[in-house]
Amino acid sequence: MERATRLFDCINTQAKAPRANFLNAKESGAWKAYSTKEAHDLIYQLSAALLDLGVSAGDGTTEGRDKIGLISNGRPEWVITDLAVQQTGAVLVPLYPNTGTRDIEQILNEAEVKYVFVSSKDLCDKVKEVHLNIPSLKGIFTFDHIDECTHWGTLLKPLKEGRLQQIKQISNQITENDIATIIYTSGTTGRPKGVMLTHKNIMSNAAASGDVLSRIPLKEKCVLSFLPLNHIFEKMCTYVYLFNGFSIYYAENMDTIGANLKEVKPSLFTAVPRLLEKVFEKIMVEGQKLTGIKRKIFFWAVKVAEAYEINDSSLGYKIKLAVADKLVFSKWRNAIGGNIKSIVVGSSACPIKLERIFTAAGIVILEGYGLTETSPVIAVNRYEKSGRKFGTVGPLLGGVEAKIAADGEILCKGPNVMAGYYKNPELTAEVIEDEWFHTGDIGELDKDSFLKITDRKKEIFKTSGGKYVAPLPIENKMKENYFIEQMMVCGSERKFVSALIVPSYTHLKPWCKQHEIPFSSNRDLVKDARVIELYQSIINTYNPEFNHVEQVKKITLLPDEWSIDSGELTPTGKMKRKIIAEKYKAQIDKMYPSEVSDNPTLVN
Structure with missing residues (x-):
């Protein structure tokens, strides 16, 4: 069999093992399945339509x-458009759905995008707002039916005789070294x-990652996808699924993930650590509602999970784990469909505590590491115990080389390293x-x-x-610690280290009720003396684990959670430290009076 070298070669691979539920999404409240044949017909029809529009x-x-621009939530049309564009020899330029109009204009202009596909009215309106400022842009097509917008379905027509052969003649000219996509990093x-x-x-990344996933004992090849498809992590994983016979279900939105997991019953999914934190918060909230012996068993099981070690083979712990699994953890797995074997986590650091707890509960967390520029995976933990270590991002992925520079920076070499930054050879060099x-990351x-991974080179101060x-x-x-939702350490060119902390109000509010602390808002909570004392005690507990200069001397509690929409987080959940520092400059400045105390103090 001829080796697949282009991403769209997955079409031939899928044709040999067709599935009735190849791509799936909710339409009018019900799951709609696209069979392999239906999806392939749409891919070829769209390729033909693009060629007719002069795309080449x-x-x-x-x-x-x-x-070709693509701004959409995850859905079958996204994958169909991606593969159709590739076959014409054009280049896909995908953007986050929450990209602002200024960045949309800048990106579409720099890439000289010819046509844009969008999913919804609000995205169509965004592009229309800047359309006249983008000379290269000839048209906008929508996946949803929207008044005064051109539906992509108008492009799709049965192929005339000879068109399929024409498409294949064009696609045969595309080599593995040709650019498939330009992804703009947030x-x-x-x-x-x-x-x-x-x-x-x-x-190269998809093939090596596919080998990693092949060792997971999946009940079925079924996944739920909900991360943005323009992010290289989810995009690359999609190709793993496409080449390895998976059925892909697209979640309706972030708020329906829990319900969609129960409906789809996937064997695995990809996630960012923030999602795991939210899932565990909900688990703990439900545990807090329990009473009597059930409550004691629940929190005993959590303690058992927190003590999990990958290679702990002691009989005593195995017995505890088996009991905890039967009484508690099995219910957790059922709540997310019952078939989950593993969750692949990337984009930012995953708290080790969560890795232990989920893995102990039979949901193996495989944390990996990489960047858009490395397609993205450089290293990832494996399902087999010998290939996993808590606190690491695993062994290097097959075919990838890495070394640590003299200053601690991680350097990477391999077929996964990008061709460069578009129209920016200086930055590439x-x-x-x-x-x-x-x-740009520090590690060992x-x-x-x-x-x-120990830190970001640019974030060390x-x-x-x-x-x-x-x-x-x-x-x-x-x-x-359950009471800390978000945290940013400060102290560049200052006398000592301080921190901004967003409390986990999911845990703090029940604690306040338990201790009879009245409140009407988050702003009340962060000023209450007993809440202040709680967070001071938490900081006091952790400070001895760091050397003196690293210890947090002062903290400020914040009433509002940082989010993508409010601008403090990137679309993948990373902190925009510069933005946060500017937004809370007054609060940070208050933590640095002339006198410095050796004990943590909260400032409001």
Whole structure:
């Protein structure tokens, strides 16, 4: 069998093992399934329509190839459009649905996008708002039926004789080294950068990641997808599914994930740590409602899970774990469909405490690491116990090389490393030197070649005393406490380390009721002396785990959670430290009077 080298080669792979429920999504409240044949027909019809619109590979260079924009939630049409565009030799430029109009205009102009596909009216309106400022843009098509917008269905027509052969003749000219997509990174600071990824880049990552997933004993090849498909993590995983015979179900939205999991009963899914935190919060809230012996058993089981070690083979612990599983953990698994074997986690650091708890409950957390520029996976934990270590992002992915530079930065080399930043050779040269990509992350490889991320190079700061502080380990450790929802360590060019903390109001409010603390709002809570005392005690508990310069001396509690919509988080949930520091400058400044106490103090 000829080796697949282009992403759209998955079409031939799927045709050999067709599925009735290949791509699936909710339409008018009911699941609609697209069979393999139906999806393939739509892919070829759209490819033909794009060719009729004049979309082409141009002169074959990246600049010469036409660019097609795609702004949509995850749904079958997303995948169909992606594969259809690829077959024409054009380049897909996908954007986050929550991208602002200014960035939409900047990205579509820089990429000289010719046509844009959007899912909904609000996204159509966003593009229309800046349409006249984008000279290259010839048309907008929508997946939903919207008045005064052109539905993509108007492009889809049965293929005339010879069209399929024409499409294949064109697609046969596309090589593994051609650019398949340009993904603009949101970034925690600065202007979005267009990452050029070839078919080979993503194919190499998908093939090696597919080998990792093949070792998970799945009951069925069925997944629920809900992360943004323009993010390289979910996009690459989609190709793993497409090449390996999975049925893909797309969640309606982030609020329906729980219900969709029960309906679909997937064997695995991908997630960001923030979602796991939210799921566990809900589990703990339900546990708080229990009374008597049931409550005692629940919290005993959580304690058992917190003590989980991957290679703990002691008979005593095995018995405890079996009892906890029968009485408590089995109910957790049933609440998310009953078939989940594993959750693949990426994008940001996952709290070790959550890894232990979910894995102990029979839901193995496989944390990985990578960047858009590396397609994305550099390292990932495996399902088999020998390939997993808590506190690491696992061994290197097959075909990927990594080394640690003298300053601790992780460097990566392999077929997964991007072709470069679009129209920005200077920036490309800054991050790729002698084929080694500079990740900007600080880490270490242990004696067993497991990779551990310790911080972002650009986020490490120096106090006014000249001491360097890495904020990420401090934040990750302290966020293991249930009462801390979000946290940002501060102290650049300051005398000591401080922190902004968003309490977990899901846990704090029941605690306040239990201690008869009256409140009418979050703002009341963060000013209450007993709440202040609670958080001071939490900081006091964790501070001894860090050296003196790293210890948090003062904290400020905040009433509002940071979010993507309010601008403090990137679309993948990473903190925009610069934005947060600017927004809360007054609160940060208050933590630095002339006198410094050695004990944590809360400032409001």
